[in-house]
Amino acid sequence: MDQLYYGDNLMVLREHVADASVDLVYLDPPFNSNATYNILFKAPDGAGADASIEAFDDTWSWGPSASAALLDIAESGNHVLHTLMQAMHVALGENAMMAYLAMMAVRLLELHRVLKPTGSLYLHCDPTAGHYLKLVLDAVFGPQNFRREIVWRSGWVSGFKTRAQNWVRNHDTIFYYVKDSGAYWTFNKIYVPHGKDYVRRGGGENPNGKAIDDVWDDPELYSPNIKSFSTEKLGYPTQKPVALLERIITASSHPGDVVLDPFCGCGTAVDAAQKLDRRWIGIDITHLAIGLIEKRLRDGYAEKAVFRTIGVPSDLASAQRLAHDDPHQFQQWITLKLGGWPWMGGKKGGDRGVDGYFYYIGRGGGTETGVISVKAGANVNPAMVRDLGRVMQRDGHKLGLFVCAAAPTRGMAAEADSHGLIETEFGRYPALQIFTLAELFNDRHPRLPPLASPNRRASRVETRASHREGAQGSLI
Incomplete structure (x- = not known):
């Protein structure tokens, strides 16, 4: 393999x-x-x-x-x-x-x-x-x-x-x-x-x-x-x-x-x-x-x-170790794992509250952008969720995803729920939702419209039969 x-x-x-x-x-x-x-x-x-x-x-x-x-x-x-x-x-x-x-x-x-x-x-x-x-x-x-x-x-x-x-x-x-x-x-x-x-x-x-x-x-x-x-x-x-x-x-x-x-x-x-x-x-x-x-x-x-x-990371424990040992690498890994793209291709610093983006199919088949915030530490609180809501408002994003290694508090869930639902042609989705490592390794996924990757999606490739021929070379 x-x-x-x-x-x-x-x-x-x-x-x-x-x-x-x-x-x-x-x-x-x-x-x-x-x-x-x-x-x-x-x-x-x-x-x-x-x-x-x-x-x-x-x-x-x-x-x-x-x-x-x-x-x-x-x-x-x-x-x-x-x-x-x-x-x-x-x-x-x-x-x-x-x-x-x-x-x-x-x-x-x-x-x-x-x-x-x-x-x-x-x-x-x-x-x-x-x-x-x-x-x-x-x-x-x-x-x-x-x-x-x-x-x-x-x-x-x-x-x-x-x-x-x-x-x-x-x-x-x-x-x-x-x-x-x-x-x-x-x-x-x-x-x-x-x-x-x-x-x-x-x-x-x-x-x-x-x-x-x-x-x-x-x-x-x-x-x-x-x-x-x-x-x-x-x-x-x-x-x-x-x-x-x-x-x-x-x-x-x-x-x-x-x-x-x-x-x-x-x-x-x-x-x-x-x-x-x-x-x-x-x-x-x-x-x-x-x-x-x-x-x-x-x-x-x-x-x-x-x-x-x-x-x-192949299980919850190894993902939590990565979050503890290298938060920046954890941000990149989890963002890509969820189908998103790290902010500025993974560059450190100056992210203005944004750790990544995801691209989804919006109305009329066009591509729209959602924002991702990742918290690798054990201490998470409602203020962090509130900050993501402000980023969404500032940058005009309809959807936001708050990803954390630790379990969210009730106050965090209430803050996320306060943003309500977004109506799309694919159904209704939480405007701001919290997603955890534990959910990922329980084979759950964020509730999002169909995802897309504009300008970064590898085209479907067909293996070329014409390249399958050739012989052992000699000294030249």
Whole structure:
């Protein structure tokens, strides 16, 4: 069964993924860019690691976790990598870049371990740390196993990015390695049709078309975040197009093979693997990402997507622990679990009393918005419910959902009831209702009109039979 893991990918790889069990690895890690992206690592005890990123903030610092990663590398038996990391440590010092490289290197060792001898790895990066990561990859895989540096053009550039007093940057790099270049590895060569006016001098053009080279600038591969009209767009800042992952997975795996993405984000690699009839393993450290992937697969594949999610709350006790240990992650998890969307994609702070929204079908088939307030603590009171009512009035929401980990008081219930009912074409619904964790795990659901997800719903996907063919590749 396909598996989706919530947790630190280093721990998941070590504890749950066997040696030589994966056919293809694709990873699109944070780039140490000082931009706003995603949480990456936590310490094994659940505390924030020194070399970590907060929610959607790709910034790093040196500390004990990075030092521990260097010790793990020293004990790994990979002398080349150990020597390289020591040299980098001396050259770079104990700074953000070195912290990032130490945390990446120890994970690349694990990814090399889990790959089959016929397997491949594609690492997606940008110029921020790509030159260092290439050295680390050479040390882990061996320079002889480097196959190609692929240039991915992310799309057209307009607006603010064009104002740079420099050449306008418009590409990422994908490093392609195999586990063992001395043997056979999986590679299914891909062709695209020749242009309609193409004529080869002397004839003899390849009937398969033109073999794809290592510069990928096809419009269908452009980033969905650049194409404002993209139907793929899920609101995730580093989302990659499904066509990009389809190309990689088609070329370097067969139907039934195992594809692993240890930084799966909003799940594009997982989506493409599901679409192409591969088995898959996805790992991420945020409940936001895990919830997005679950929703994406169920929206796109319905009952065809049979997978197991590991590490998320599965009963009342584990959900209450999450609420106590990490209220922000709890807000994201419960909001997505109930079919909503976290405020500002899960960003911390400045929410003006709003933790999330839900979208529902209103009169005439249009989409309307309801507001969600989540209270993770044990102390809840009527004033909190009253505050949600004020937010509804302020922002013009007809429906509000107050979600709490603790049981509500009678005063809270009375405050919610005071808002009355809303009449819709689907029936009458409480304008403001309280919903608890206990109800969720008793298989109850909030009383809401049919839900919708405008601009964030994954389109229903049909598996392409055309991608199910291919042969074991040779040395090229």
